[in-house]
Amino acid sequence: MPLKILTLKTVGDKNLGAATVKLTGSLDTATAPDLERQLSPVLASQIKHLVFDLTELNFISSAGLRVFSMARKQLKERGGQASFVNLQPQIQEVFEIMKSLPGVAIFKDMAELDHYLAMRQRAHEENRQ
Amino acid sequence: MTLELHATPEEVMRAVDAWQEFGRARKVPERILFGLALALEECGSNIVNHALRRDARQTFQVSLEHTGTAVTIELRDRGPAFDPTRAPAAAAKADDDRPPGGWGIHLARHYTDEIRYTRQGDENILRLVKQFARAAGAQNPLPE
Numbered sequence: 449m450p451l452k453i454l455t456l457k458t459v460g461d462k463n464l465g466a467a468t469v470k471l472t473g474s475l476d477t478a479t480a481p482d483l484e485r486q487l488s489p490v491l492a493s494q495i496k497h498l499v500f501d502l503t504e505l506n507f508i509s510s511a512g513l514r515v516f517s518m519a520r521k522q523l524k525e526r527g528g529q530a531s532f533v534n535l536q537p538q539i540q541e542v543f544e545i546m547k548s549l550p551g552v553a554i555f556k557d558m559a560e561l562d563h564y565l566a567m568r569q570r571a572h573e574e575n576r577q
Numbered sequence: 578m579t580l581e582l583h584a585t586p587e588e589v590m591r592a593v594d595a596w597q598e599f600g601r602a603r604k605v606p607e608r609i610l611f612g613l614a615l616a617l618e619e620c621g622s623n624i625v626n627h628a629l630r631r632d633a634r635q636t637f638q639v640s641l642e643h644t645g646t647a648v649t650i651e652l653r654d655r656g657p658a659f660d661p662t663r664a665p666a667a668a669a670k671a672d673d674d675r676p677p678g679g680w681g682i683h684l685a686r687h688y689t690d691e692i693r694y695t696r697q698g699d700e701n702i703l704r705l706v707k708q709f710a711r712a713a714g715a716q717n718p719l720p721e
Contacts, residue, residue: 449590476593477622478586507611509618510680538611545687546680 449474449507453486465528466497466565472504475512484515491519496528497568499561503534508542533561579640582621584629589621592639596650603643609707612688613648616705619681620652620661628656628701650705659701660694 452472467490475483490498498519520530533555535543543554555561580595582588593614600610621639629635637654661682685692691706 449594474590476586476590476618477625478590507614509615509622510684511622513680538608542615542684545684 449476449479451475451479451482453483455486455490465493465495466499467495468499468501470501470503474507475505475515476507476509477511480509480511480515483512484518487515487519491522494526496523496526497531497565498523498528499531499533501533501558502536502539505539506536508539510546513542513546531555531561531564533558578642579638581636581638583633584625584631584635584637585633586622586625586631589618589625592621593618595639596641599641599643600648605643605648606709609648609688609709613650613705613707616685616688616692617650617652619685620703620705623661623681624652624654624656624701628654628659630656645709647706647708652701652703652705654701655699656701658696660696661703662692662694 450473454470454472456468456470469487469490471483473479487498500516516530516532523530531554532543534557535554540554555564578595578599580592582592596617597610597614600613605613617639621637624637625631629637635655637652640649640651640653642649642651682692685705688707689705690708691704693704693706695702695704
C-alpha cells in the first residue's frame with residue numbers, strides 16, 4: 449500500500465505560516481520514513497501551522513502516529529500546531545485509541561478548519577494592535 | 578496460509594496485503610479486516626525492528642487461519658526471547674518518545690480478543706485471535 453504525499457502551498461496570512469499536507473494511501477512502517485523525510489524541510493521553515501488532510505488516508509499505524517507526534521512537538525516549540533482534517537472513520541478510531549497527540553486539533557472538514565484559521569488570524573491581528 | 582517473510586518493513590506490508598486479500602476473500606467484516614491488518618502491522622514491525630534488528634537476511638513467518646467464527650494470525654520468529662504482551666500498556670498520552678512496542682501492542686490489543694505469546698525451542702510465537710461472535714467494541718482486557 450503506497451503513500452502519496454502532496455504538500456500544498458502556504459495558506460492564510462504568511463505570519464501564521466500554515467501549509468497543508470495531503471496524504472493518500474497508507475501511512476505505515478514502510479511509508480512513514482518517506483513522510484518524515486518530506487516533512488523535514490517544511491518543519492525546518494517558519495511554518496507554524498501544519499494541516500494534514502487525511503481525506504484519502506485509509507491506513508495508519510504507530511509508525512505514522514510517531515511522525516505526526518514529532519511534527520506536533522516541533523510546531524509546539526514555536527507556538528504552532530498540527531491539525532488533522534477529514535479523517536476516515538477507521539483512522540479516527542486509531543487516533544481515539546491512542547488519545548493521540550494531545551494539543552492537536554482534529555477538524556471534521558476544511559470548512560471547520562478555515563473557520564478556526566480565521567479566528568486565529570483575528571486573534572493574531574488583535575495581539576499586534 | 579503461511580508466508581515466509583524477510584525482516585524488512587516492506588515485507589511486513591506484504592504480509593498485511595496478504596491478510597487483507599485473505600480476509601476479503603472470506604468476507605471478513607471491514608472493521609475486523611482493518612483492525613487485524615493494523616495488529617499484524619504492529620506485531621510484524623516489532624519483530625522486524627527489535628527481534629530481527631532489520632536484518633533482511635533473517636526471516637519470520639506469518640500464518641493466517643479462518644474458521645468461520647474466528648480468525649487467527651500467528652507470527653513466528655527466531656529472535657531473542659521476548660514477550661511483547663508483557664510490555665507495559667501504553668499510557669493514553671503520546672506526548673513522549675515512547676518506544677515503538679508500547680504503542681504497537683496497545684493498538685493490537687484493541688483490535689483483538691486474545692494475544693498469546695509462547696516460546697518453543699528457539700522460536701517466539703505470537704498468536705492474535707479475533708472472534709466474530711463478540712459484540713462490536715469489545716476489547717482485549719489489559720494485563721493487571
